Amino acid sequence: MKKYFLQIIMGLAILFGLVLAITPYVAEYIFPKTDEEIQEAKSEDVARALMAIFQSPDADISDAHAIHKKTATTKTAWFSFRTTRKPMQRFIHSRHLEQKELSEEILNTHFFKNSPPAEWWHADLGTETYFTGTDAGNQLYLLYNSRTKRGVLVISSVLKNSAS
Numbered sequence: 001m002k003k004y005f006l007q008i009i010m011g012l013a014i015l016f017g018l019v020l021a022i023t024p025y026v027a028e029y030i031f032p033k034t035d036e037e038i039q040e041a042k043s044e045d046v047a048r049a050l051m052a053i054f055q056s057p058d059a060d061i062s063d064a065h066a067i068h069k070k071t072a073t074t075k076t077a078w079f080s081f082r083t084t085r086k087p088m089q090r091f092i093h094s095r096h097l098e099q100k101e102l103s104e105e106i107l108n109t110h111f112f113k114n115s116p117p118a119e120w121w122h123a124d125l126g127t128e129t130y131f132t133g134t135d136a137g138n139q140l141y142l143l144y145n146s147r148t149k150r151g152v153l154v155i156s157s158v159l160k161n162s163a164s
Contacts, residue, residue, distance in 0.1 A: 036071045040118065050079060053153075055094055056087035063150075067116040072159070078116045079153040088144050088151065097131035097140060106130065110141045110154060125150055 041049070046064035051057050064081040091097075100106070107124065110132075115121050131142040137157055144151035 036069060038117065039068045041066045041068070046079065046081070050081055050083075050153075051087075054083075054087040054091040056090055059083055059087035061087075065118065065120045067118050067121075069114075069116065070159075074156060074158055076114065076154065076156040078118075078121060079151075079155075080120055080122070081151055081153075082149050083151065084149060085146050088142075088146075092131055092142070095133050095135050095140060097133040097142060099129050099131055102128055102130045102143070111143065111152065121152075125152065 043064050046066040047061040049066065050061050050064060051059050061081050061083045064079070066077060066079045068077045069075075092099075110130075111124075125143050125145040125148065127143055127145050131140075131144070133140050139156050141154040141156075142151065143153075
C-alpha cells in the first residue's frame with residue numbers, strides 16, 4: 001500500500017480537478033439560466049433608493065414598491081410610491097425632465113407595455129401629463145399626481161452588446 005500511496009493521491013487530485021472543471025457545465029445543463037432576471041425589493045429599501053434617486057434624504061416616501069427586470073438586451077426598473085410635491089420638483093428640475101402630454105399611446109408604450117408582474121403596479125394615476133428625460137444613459141418616465149401624492153417611475157436602458 002505504501003508503494004502506491006503517492007499514485008493514489010495524485011489520481012484523486014486529478015479526479016478532483018476534473019470534477020471541479022466540469023461542475024459549472026453540468027450545473028448549467030441541469031439548471032439552465034433564464035433569459036430574464038426579475039427581482040423585487042423590500043419597501044424600506046425602495047424608500048431609501050428613491051430618496052437617493054430624488055436627491056432628497058429628508059423626503060417622506062411611503063407605500064414604496066419596486067421591481068427590477070433584466071434581460072439580455074434591456075434593463076428596466078419600476079417604482080411605485082407616495083411622497084410630497086417638493087422631492088418631485090427637485091427631481092424633475094435636477095434631471096431636466098420635460099413635461100409632455102400623456103396620451104393613451106404613451107401610457108401603453110411606456111407604462112403598461114412589459115409592465116412588471118406585480119399586483120401593486122397601477123400606472124393610471126389620473127394625470128394628463130408625464131415627465132420624461134435621460135440620465136446617465138437611462139430613459140426616465142415619471143407620472144406624479146400632486147393631489148393624491150402618488151407617483152410611478154420607470155427607468156429603462158438598453159444594455160451594450162458585449163460582443164462588439
